[in-house]
Amino acid sequence: MSAPVTVAVPADATTGLPSVHPVDPDRDAALVQRWLGHPASSWWAMTDHDVDAVRTYLRDVQEDPAQTGWLLRRHGEPIAYAETYDPGVVLLTDVWDAEPGDVGMHLLVAPPPADGRVHGLTSAVVRAVVEHCRDALGARRVVVEPDVRNLAVQRKNAEVGFRALREVDVDGKRALLSVLDTERIGVPDDDGPAAHLRPEHLEPAQRHLVAKAIAEFTHERLVAPRADGDAWALDAGDSTYRFRARVHPLEHWVVDEASLTRSRRGSCGPVPLDAQELVLGLQHELGIPDDLLGTYLEEIASTLASAAAKHRRGGPSAAQLAHGRSDGDVVAGFQDAEAAMTEGHPAFVAANGRIGFGLDEYRAYAPESGGRFRYRWLAARREHTDLALAADRTEQQHWAAELDGAAVDRFRDTLERRGLDPDAYTWFPVHPWQWQHRIAVTFAPDLGRQDLVDLGDGPDDHQPQQSIRTALNRASPGRSYVKTALAVQNMGFLRGMSPAYMRTTPAVNDWVAGLVAADPVLADAGFGILREHAAVGYTGDAWHRIGSGPAQRGAPQRKMLAALWRESPVPRLTPGERPVTMAALLHRDARGRSVAAALVQRSGLDAATWVGRYLDAYLRPVVHCLTEHQLLFMPHGENLVLVLRDGVVSRVFMKDIGEEVVVVGDVAVPDGIERIVHPVDDDEAALGVFTDVFDGVLRHLAAILDEDGVLPGAVFWRLVGSCVDAASVGRARPLDLRVPDFEHSCLNRLQLRNTLQMVDLSAQTESLIRAGRMPNPVAR
Template sequence: MSADATPGLLSVEPVHPDRDAALVQSWLAHLASSWWGMQQADVVEVRRYLQAVAADPAQDGWLVVRDGHPCAYVETYDPALVLLTDVWPARSGDVGMHLLVAPPPVDGRVHGLTSAVMRTVVEHCRDALGARRVVVEPDVRNTAVQAKNAEVGFRVLREVDVDGKRALLSVLDTERIGQPDDDGPAAHLRPEHLAVAERHLVAKAIAEFTHERLVTPRPDGDGWLLDTGASRYRFRARRHALEHWSIDEASLTRTTGSDGQPVPLDAQDLVLELRDVLGIPDALVGTYLEEVASTLASAAAKHRRGGPSAGQLARGRSDGDVVAGFQDVEAAMTEGHPAFVAANGRIGFGLDEYRAYAPESGGRFLYRWLAARRAHTHLALAADRSEAEHWADELDPETVERFRQTLRRRGLDPADFVWLPVHPWQWQHRIAVTFAPDLGRQDLVDLGEGPDTYQPQQSIRTAFNRSRPERSYVKTALAVQNMGFLRGMSPAYMRSTPAVNDWVAELVAADPTLRAAGFRVLREHAAIGYTGDAYHRVDVASPQRKMLAALWRESPVPRTEPGERLLTMAALLHRDADGHAVASELVRASGLEPAEWVRRYLDAYLRPVVHCLTVHDLAFMPHGENLVLVVRDAVVTGAFMKDIGEEVAVLGVHEDRPVPESIGRIVHPVDDDEAALAVHTDVFDGVLRFLAAVLDDDGVLPESAFWELVGACIDRHAAEHPDRRRPLDLRAPTFAHSCLNRLQLRNTLSMVDLADQSSSLIRAGEMPNPIGRG
């Protein structure tokens, strides 16, 4: 076979295990076939493998034949039943495919053969198997086959964990065979993706601005009308308790002019049309519009990328991998914060950085490590660990020795330094520029990348260790503008963070009611902050003072029992691309009556939050991203609270449980009405109004029954704790309507003063309490 031979005519025929096992085994044994992981299989093992494929009605094996000689082995499979059951929302007409091209002969490679084989195989899937879509999952490192996939028209969706490997999930619409996906990194900004994002965000903006009493739609036939003056928005909607609107996105239209000319939905236009009503300061209009644009871009990318179905997320991974399943859910979230309109700003990330560091990308990255001069750095540790124990837990000895060698080569004493992780974006865009003098005088020393891979979490500054899941989360300063804040971290706050966490964790662990509920905290048990820079030598607050700090938070993985799964609570409000809700799927999968499922969830979430508030005067920030639910058999059995150091507050001071002076910053005494908002606003309005609407809209549980369960949960707790320290009336007829979007609209650069959040609140009158007694 000469090097300039042509591919010739190719055909596809079924493989015969007995006849073809030796041939396929010879191909698998070749170094070029290492991605199949069967190099050591002998002929008998390969024959059994081919027989198993042939015996499975969901799989088929094929040979590609050229001029009477086999030149490739192909497997096709039903992705709803085989391999991709955890990560791909299969539809009728989907076919999965694997391809093994025979190694090139010793007397020359046939130019174009692999491309011709690929084309023949996908046409076979279309013509013989009726495939509308072909899905493949090559190893992320197998760039050669990825190039061939791209040639024939496969488009990359996302990275997934499948069959023990990190794979690049890709799909081909068979009507586009031969049309390469050449749109590049901005492919998500095509009209078909952006239009979906615009529709969703406009619907969400109308719903949330209505909820916050900034706009008032009026009845219009069998639907509703919002007239902004410049445009008229018509839609159908279901109205729920707490003035919550579930808008039928498909029904949403926009018209302009006296003749009612239809025009496309545009979230930025809506903001500009409502500018006077929203009250955005002139100087911040551009920033808010940019956060809206970034939120749209993120939503468009999520739409293009797709994700697991709600059913897949609800049932977990078929291989029982708790870690992979936990992170599948983290990466699948699409909504950001359920109430905020501009929820995914991330101003500062470019296209490549979005793919690398946005949580929904599901990607992996390596932290950059710095040596920070000890004289200018404060490493704070939990009471139960020493510095040596901390580094032994978080870094391998080989890595620490590499760090030390780097310092020795520079003539520096390792004992004078501590190790500081920084986000790679922060290193590239902030540390190497903003702290160049500190690097130049070797108060900071670049140590290169660490060995562990991390996956970004919904809380964008935080990452989960995928190399060693038992190790801590790492949270680092990240100076991107996102949802009302530049996401820095204060070294001053880091100084007391482990002590705050120790105090809260001790209180929680000692409480029998919380133990019985399975309620625990994930301690931030180590924190570090660097203050040797010029910005800390002047007593003027600035973003630069919050650019070099980090903390380590306990992982829930070592505290998970066999049969338990982990699930971010944000998943309960998640709907997949087809509109199916994870919460509804969990209820169905549990086999319980919906009311019983909700009761158990409330016992694991609402009851502990109420208990901490009314018995200990302790308030968390208990939104979906801050809780990790423990699930067994699709039922919530417990919860881990996280993000303690920056957000916990003690709302009253009591002599019988004094707060140590060293953590006095968490004490913020407030009156009973404001204390009750820790449940009314943060739980009822911030979480439960969305969940109640999801279950009601899906026909799973009427919202009236949902709120009856909420009231019963609170009454039961009060009856069991008559001596609670602060017997708040959580069933008062109304409560102050505290508004989140109004905060961001007022100042999208800094929504609240974290040191005095109470003074930052914006209220819009009173909200009827869905569990209020008349």
């Protein structure tokens, strides 16, 4: 925003809009102070300011080149105070990706006079201010951030044409970030909850998903584009897709989305891009069974809807995510990044299925919506429930750490009022979607027997994470993450949780955490584990009484009532550190800028040094755990929390241990956790790094840094090779990770083969699908 234009805009004789004048701090302070002191003005949080304080405030605003205060008059009488500001400099610097022509706005309307409210006055004031922003300040867009609880002003904003984008943390409040395109002043935003499904949002989502599908299906050797002049072409049914692309190591294709076109036999000119049509045209090549094709198409549709919503909502810039919060709020910054992610699983094409969520539920529970919710709590009869705890905590200590005493008293009182013994029950968090759609229906008999008792909502607000079943406690961030069963179909699985797994989860985490803590190499790298230190599962339902054969064990109803608590990284941070999900490194913002490149720039280091530090913190511990302890994690972007200091990765936390860690050698483990031991040969053990790290994470990051001109791919992979050497030489199991090639294990092929359950979690190795061998980019 350029320097403010201090002009008065007279009232329009036709519209009757108020006139707008620069505020005079000396003249107007007493008037504005009276308005601010009225209860109706509580949203400004200045009710306690006296006249001198308001005068100082107004003077500070007027003296700031990025802000201006305005007084609005009607028939010569003052009726409102407004502020305009540059959102790239003031207030929204952490959450709004400002462009030239953006103007921020605040509005204070005078309290209604004693003789009654003037009908339509507030609407006229809002209209006058936004027209002033357009005509006097040259605004292309006006952005506002009312408190989410201030429904009255949100209605007035919608009347004049503001579009609600997303909830954000700003200025100590939870705000509804909203924007108005000034060419649409007076056109109400009446599209409702499906506004993201308009063509202007769905078309870029289609383009991105078609490009990604072509790239990943080609990477997995399901399709083979042919050279077409200086571009490429891919035939799919009666359509042909043409595009430009660059091919990086590990057969990683980066498709130029802007160049992508589709033609169809018998049609004149290009036809619209459509991801479902691409899948249908390639069904034979992709090998999707006829009886499961519909499910995959539904996951594609849901992924498109999610991408369209992200496009409409916008998000912080890559630089903002790399910089973190200007107010130092590391938790808010952590969650800004969590909500901004567009590629939590960058390899999967149908990555955001969430079949079962409706529009309202998407807004409430999808991580990219950035919303908050409260868990529903049940009391579960102890004789049908297993509460497993880490060795270092008792049940009393667990509840004291995770629930306020008032909440426990309320739970106990609810049971006592029903004539039940509270000591015969334990507490059980369930996702609100799960409660409404599954538990209250599928487990109605259990509720009727009072084996399960509804206790109402819990006391704390939580924010959903990229791992959609998990949420961070926003009321008390030092408390544990909560992960619960959530029976929506998403990315090849119904997202349940097994009570049988929950029984041993804390013990598995205790053993892994102890091993990590005792290892000096891991200590030197700062490598840490976020322990799942408590878990609960309910087995009193009918499905747990019908036998234990494979069919019975696979019943989805047996995985609908379980939860775990995982340590939060927040209490383990030191001053100057902040956390971010590793998935953020692969994120590009709405204008295509990468977080990885922004972090390199922020650090002040050369790119090779920055990447070396990252590999030392991430890859070195993963390889060391495999070659020294024969311990293999699932180290993809969602399962790592990076700890940043001045933009540099200083250490990492690994999470999701209980369900996904595996011991790949003949290693003695404590009694009761033998399920994690699955000895495999050296090639199979090394494949865990090749598939989950090289192919699942590093090929994407290497290409991003190369495409952005930050670091050539050849240099990146040389750094990887050096890190692998340092991490694996002289270890107990000297696996050679610098072999010429390795088996190409493919993720999309798993989902395409069985869209309902792509992997048998009890036999993951046997479930893998290979597509020949892949040249190793770190081969000697």
